[in-house]
Amino acid sequence: GAVVSQHPSRVICKSGTSVKIECRSLDFQATTMFWYRQFPKQSLMLMATSNEGSKATYEQGVEKDKFLINHASLTLSTLTVTSAHPEDSSFYICSAILAPRPYEQYFGPGTRLTVT
């Protein structure tokens, strides 16, 4: 299968600071990447769809000014959590689609964010 990496795997930051998470497709080009958030013992929640060279599409209820997404190349998407607060503490997971059909979606290992 295809490999997706995320960096960092864990980050602790102070309230009010910003954190950038990188997602890379290592052995394939991904025109579409997704960003998810998962709270303990809950299901995946899609935050946004990131398309290379265009603006991300955010799900309802996700603040685009708080969660900045940049998909600058076919192998890299970044998520920046701006002015982080403790309630932003969560497990953030990116994924990338391996096209063509059946559009297999591969997940990165996730980033555990803790805001103190």
Add this chain to the structure above:
Amino acid sequence: QKEVEQNSGPLSVPEGAIASLNCTYSDRGSQSFFWYRQYSGKSPELIMFIYSNGDKEDGRFTAQLNKASQYVSLLIRDSQPSDSATYLCAVNIGNQFYFGTGTSLTVIP
């Protein structure tokens, strides 16, 4: 209306038994179907995908798709304690994916 529904479980099976996981979906336009395994604290891992009616086998795993009845299932033969995890069903429509809430499986030694 939820796009994808799964029984949340927990489902418990003894080691060596067959574990059967089920998933139904609402949109007949769904094109591809995926099963992911997620261990606690880890991200999901793709284990099977299927897009044609019938069965698809890969090692101890068999995915079954019935588009007329709008369900997809995953059978795990000779279940092992290491199979204990949450199994997520996902369907693909266009370039969108819809996930079920997952079924928790415990394989008892």
